[in-house]
Amino acid sequence: MTNVEINTYLAFGYLGWIIVYLITYVSLKDRSRLSIIFWTALLVLWFVHTGSIALRWAESYWMGIGHAPLSNLYESLVFFSWSVALGLIVVWKKFGEDLVPLFGAPIVFLILASTFLIDPNIRPLIPALQSNWLVAHVFTCFLGYAGFAVSFVAAILLLVSRASANIASVLPDKRLLDEIVYRSILIGFPLLTLGIITGAAWAEHAWGSYWSWDPKETWSLITWLVYAGFLHARLSRGWSGRRTALLSVIGFFAVMFTYFGVNYLPGLHSYF
Amino acid sequence: MSKPKSSETGSSESVSILFEIKFFFTSVRTTIFLLFAIAIGAILGTVIPQGESLDRIAIFGNPFLFRLAVIIDLNNVFRSWWFVSLLSLLTLNIFGCLFQRIPLLLKEYHSENTKMSFLLRFSSSLGTSELKDQLLNFGRSIMGSSAEIAESSGTVTCKWNKQKIHLLGFPLIHVGIIVILLGGLLGGLWGYKGHALIREGDTTDKFTLIPTQETQTLPFSITVDDFTLLKYPTGEPKEFRSDVRLSQNGKDIQSGSIRVNHPLTYEGISLFQADYRVIGVKTVKLSFKLSDGALEEKSVDPRQQIDIPGSQSKLKIRSLDPGTVAKGPGIQVSVVGQTREPESSSMYEKDTRPMAVDGTEIRFIGFTPMYATGLQIGYDPGVYVVWLGCSLLVLGFILTLFTNLQRLLIEIKAHEGTSIVVVSGRSRKLRREFRESIELGLARLAELKRQNHHNQ
DSSP states (O other): OOOOHHHHHHHHHHHHHHHHHHHHHHSSSSSHHHHHHHHHHHEEEHHHHHHHHHHHHHHHHTTTEEEEEOHHHHHHHHHHHHHHHHHHHHHHHHOOOOOOHHHHHHHHHHHHGGGGOOOOOOOOOOOGGGGGGHHHHHHHHHHHHHHHHHHHHHHHHHHHHHHHHHHHHSSSHHHHHHHHHHHHHHHHHHHHHHHHHHHHHHHHHHHHEEEEEOHHHHEEEEEHHHHHHHHHHHTTOOOOOOOHHHHHHHHHHHHHHHHHHGSSSSSSSOOO | OOOOOOHHHHHSSHHHHHHHHHHHHHHHHHHHHHHHHHHHHHHHHHHHHHHOGGGGGGGGGGGHHHHHHHHTTTTGGSHHHHHHHHHHHHHHHHHHHHHHHHHHHHHHTOOOOOOEEEEEEESSSOOOOHHHHHHHHHHHHHHEEEEEEEEOOOOEEEEEEEOHHHHHHHHHHHHHHHHHHHHHHHHHHOOOOEEEEEETTOOOEEEEETTTEEEEEEEEEEEEEEEEEEETTTSOOOEEEEEEEETEEEEEEEEEEEETTTTTTEEEEEEEEEEEEEEEEEEEEEEEETTTTEEEEEOOOSSSEEOOOOSOOEOOOEEEEOOTTOOOSSEEEEEEEEEEEEEEEEEEEEEEEOOTTEEEEEEEEEEEEEEEEEEEEEEOTTHHHHOOOOOOOOOOOHHHHHHEEEEEEEEEETTTEEEEEEEEESSSOOOOHHHHHHHHHHHHHHTEEEEEEEEE
């Protein structure tokens, strides 16, 4: 089986997990005993996901054009969904909270399913991408994005539970959600910073300029500024709850725009 | 931190203005405002095409909007007066905030800041010296080090500090950002960026500045000996390489190859492989099959007449098509000879039938293009300053994320036949967790009876 086939099954695996868990969630009052099964299932899915990325890496070597599978849109989407799944697992483990993973899993599914629409073939590396900075840059950026995605999910849940007391009664405690919103950004922000720095080092090496205000660079800075604003508002001005949750949502839109939207603006960062 | 009213701050107007200014530069509120203002400015810079004339953009047909756009340099946002001012203000604001907070950090570092985040009181029937041993063990197990012990008038004070280096994280992050911005300023003031298109075999010391297109002279000259373009079997480019020599006053000073991601640097001036252009044909490869069956291959200069083996005639290449038609690359040639009329004909790489001249079969096998390599030339005196700033920033993040300053203070004193134990603690991060671990640990020491607890 090739990695592309595995990814197809995997997307439906995540979807199945979401549907079954959602049904269980709605129909059973006490789901504590089933929780361990879904936890195990999510871990299994994630390990298969890891294996699929490793297999793609190996496949590229078998083709004689070996490189880390982080070099085009397909590979970055697979890695992004892997990072978000990892983020959800960490939240579950750390906070013992399964609703954030349950509502975050559709993001994993959607990202993975969107790879059905694009060319999945392994391509040799074009000269601009032949750099050791590639792996460091993509790795740190997407792990950072995963932190922001987790924060986004918790922020949406927080905003919804603030809007309706009925819904709030079935959602996690608002203080816990607020904590997840903040802690995930606390992890995501330094990773994004590292991602921007490694990107700048790479650009310096490849194009002779560590910063050229190219739209992708600029949007990553905008994202960074929004989250820097978030951290200062929370740590120094004591913002929390609705206002920081809104900032987290705005920040995640900036992340998505940095990733996808920038392609509709003029610029040279056109690999993925 | 609330904004002070000017009437309270000083007797004269000037003092209050100074206070306002000081407040502006030391307030995190200003930081947050500047962060979002810069973000909005940067968004403008990505949605409005930069470096293009404003009258090409439809929305600026309105005269008022057009004038406004001109005043705020909307087609050159990142170098505009207001954007640079915002960045400068941010730098000053970070500096101001740091300046104001560093004394507090120093105090905390030297344990002068005694503000604790929780306080617990216990009583015990044990004597102070027995309790002291137990509590010293407890403290060591939590804090991982021995305590500083002080005794005075029957009160024993045990003090632990852990990972004071954590306090460095915050200033390092912010100093890092200031250093990066200063590095950017250095590069903006004294750096330059340019481009040179050099033909294989040519030497030049001229390049054009980006974006002004002015011609400038380098302190050395660049000779491009060769440009190579390698492709994968699938047709995608694998490598662009320029083999160059740098010389100064007629002497070679450095040589090497420049590839994408592998620049060549001499005295701070870096040369990067940017692009290339095909500007002609270097050699054309032909094969000649003589009437006796002998096969001969020749790489020929397309500008010269070629003797056709086994024939008195000569061949001249008139033009070359690099492959715009389905038959692949091809050449137009004319055959001239004393005994024949000049004739013109076309040959393609994918032709099945060769061209025949006096019994010699001629085939066009391929050609080597003549390249001009596009080198990006960059000089940036600020780049190492920027990397220094990035290192400080990363170090600051590491300290902030992976260390945590914790303090523990245990006071034991005898009071009317019992011992009173007061435990207070402080943690920069994870306060609740730290407090809980202390409470849990103390609860295991059965000799202690919890009296009441305060939160501070």
